[in-house]
Amino acid sequence: MRYDLDGEAPFKSFGTDAIHAGQEPEKWDSRSVVPLIGLSTTFKQESPGVLRHDKYEYSRGGNPTRECLEECVAKIENGKHALAYASGLAATMSMVEALLENGDHAVTGDDLYGGTNRYFNKVASKHGVEFTMVDVRNPDNVVAAIKPNTKMVWFELMSNPLLRIGDVKTIAEKVHAVNKDIVVCVDNTFLSSYNARPLDLGADVVMHSATKYMNGHSDVVMGLLAMKSDELKKKLMFAQFAIGAVPSAFDCYLVNRGLKTLHVRMQRHGENGLACAKFLESHDRVAGVSYPGLPSHPQHEVFKTIARSCSGMVVFYIKGGLQEAKTFLASLKVFTLAESLGGFESLAEHPAIMTHASVPEDQRKVLGISDTFIRLSVGLEDEADLLADLDQALKAALPTV
Template identity: 55%
Template sequence: MTAKLCWIRDRYAGVFELSGNPTRDVLQENIAALENAQHCCVFSSGLAATAAMANWLHVGDHILASDDGYGGTQRYFREISVVHHGRQLSFVDLTQLDNLVKELKPNTKMVWFETPSNPLLKVIDIAAVCRIVRAQTKECIIVVDNTFMTPFFQRPLELGADVVMHSLTKYMNGHTDVLMGAMVTNNALLERHLYSQQLAVGSVPSSFDAFLVIRGIKTLHLRMRQHMENALAIAHWLEKDARVEKVLYPELESHPQHKVHKKQASGMSGMVSFYLRTDLEGSQKFLANLKLFTLAESLGGYESLAELPAVMTHASVPEEMRSQLGIGDNLIRLSVGCEDKVDLIKDLDMAMCAAMNRGVMLSRGAQPSRPLLCTPNSDDDEDDSGGEDELVVPRTVCGQAKMSECDQFEQQSGGGGILLTRWLTGRNWFKRYNSDALSHRRVRTGLGWVTAALFIVADIAGGGVVAIPVALLNSGLLIGSIAMFSISLAFFYTAHLIGNNWVTMCARWPDVYGKVHCRKPYPEMAYRAMGQRAKTFTSTVLNLMV
């Protein structure tokens, strides 16, 4: 204990918690090791770390920042650095390196960017930016915000950056119970500056918060792998969905900077952004109908979050700038957590179905890239086509869920008959769950009626012929007629359900993993396809006959 106390006094010079504590030191050494760096200073939040780094600059210095980035960072630069500290500021699309060359000035002292960016997930070539800046000036500090990636997937210092910034609140901690930020560097002068900011400003984390982040880092490698696995599955699913206009995820080959991403990173976190084919109202309704995804601005925790950047994280960004960047009212940002990916996909699917009904249209020429098995609700018998110039976004509750989900949906909603279903279930279930990959509505309807007619013929030729004289002899004409009608009605309804639903249940469509269903025996499928209410009705009629 004496040795430890002597070491603490020598290290901290009696300035209590501001100068440091053993737990905070362990955390800083841990993060530095993960980034393969020599120095790390942690602060009470990510913005506190940003402010400490920005205080390296003087009045009149120029900051060149990426145009797409965390709204809080942009707000700090615009409202604090420029207004109160007299610095100059430029926002530039750094994915286009020509823009960097044009905007660099003799007084540019700091280049600051995120890669991938927030929320558009643009990927900036770190090594290329460093080469260009170094060729023009040796005094400019290059800061890379590595929050989205963590050192598990990307290490900017090894690519030439001077400083790496982390919001430890996010993936590094991973448990949504801490506010903290960090600056990591190999530059001793910058480390002294950051340490002096800890002492002079006092925006340092508590030792307990430091302990919590140390706890989170112990599972970082496990969590990041799961985040990526889930996010990649969701991104692939979204990319094939007709209700989604565009998906932004660097691991997808369709991403504009996919090659740059693969060159400088070994993977990607759980951040996925996409554009819905809807407006602000539709986006808000989509978010409101999510069950597993929580509507929240943060990211990087074990739980899945969803948000609307235009009115949440980036609401402070000027509207004109948001419009230029493409941060529209239909842009959704997901922080995909560690839950089961099938459950997450189902949640997204159900929320889209609730938000994007027949009033939401696809642009002309847009076609679904895979079968869509459910059509929108309707109380009339009109054709659900959107016409020549537009295509109605279809419901896909069963089309994009696993077979067990379809079974539950059918049991809850009733059977597929044309006449009796409206009376029994109070809704036109047959019309809603009507179209699949193999057959058109009229084809399926025809199959149902043809099968029913065959059963009626068999009934009259066989059991019905026997039932009439038996009933007449035992009960008289009236009761015999009722018995005959009941038998025919029960067989007719059951036959129609079997004929109508067999095509649906046997439609060979893939789920999100490409597996093909329809492996159950025909009788079992036909029975399950009838629906709970239809089965109850048929059983009741048969019992009455007995």
């Protein structure tokens, strides 16, 4: 990849930072090398209103295990601050609550995770916030949608589920040229901090559903926000405390542990994802493949300028119809039919029926989320077994072509 920032190599010491940032044994009286799980909900005060370390009072407002995680995330994002939430949607909600109010406007991508689409258009909009959804593949679409009351731009760097690319650098530059106070937030769930750093590209906030790659073990639901601005951190931290959508100390411990292997896992996810994408692209039972790491992807060249490499997310259209798609999914043996993504295990799902069923049918049709559209989250299994599984399932769905 050509990812380059002012001639400097990006992601310097990524693995070292992921393992050590925020993990100093001196944080704990025991000098524990592995951060402890601080289960206490409340903390003894030195005197009324005087807090030890000037920060621990009640665990909703601050927790030492959560602090370890947040410091680590801020470091690997090359940010200054990070905040953890009970889910990715809790992080999204907190952004809206902190930055938008009745009468405000936001521009969003039209190809978003179904839950984000549902929250923006069926929940937040009920409170007087207006959302305009545009195709962010053309940055000018974003600029054209900006109004005098626009306060936020929200899009996914690699979209869910179509794997379209939002050119963070160009979009951020154009938006801030119109109004420097508009907050540009980039959901980087599909690539993780290892593959792209939106803050380095001009974004104001980066969001992750840490449930996915950042944790990587399919056993935690969590959201993350990272930023460089002290003022944004102040607003977001107030909303975090006021709303209370914070994760448990145990979940923070698990995600913190997951980050220690993020760089190793993402390399393997990328290798397996590319292998599966190439295999599907050449298969006679596949009508089309989308994977930004392939030269055939229409935004491949743009992708190479904003990301280090691709992840394990692959989408494709199977030949035939809905029944062939269902038969394919039912025939898989290594891939598991399930929602979510980013874990060590390989998953497959049908977006139109599963993760994006809440997206209005007419919108799904425009986007191309059809009955033959299948999303894969390629895991860490042996490449040969993954390819063999895809091949046998495709042949079971379409015995003849």
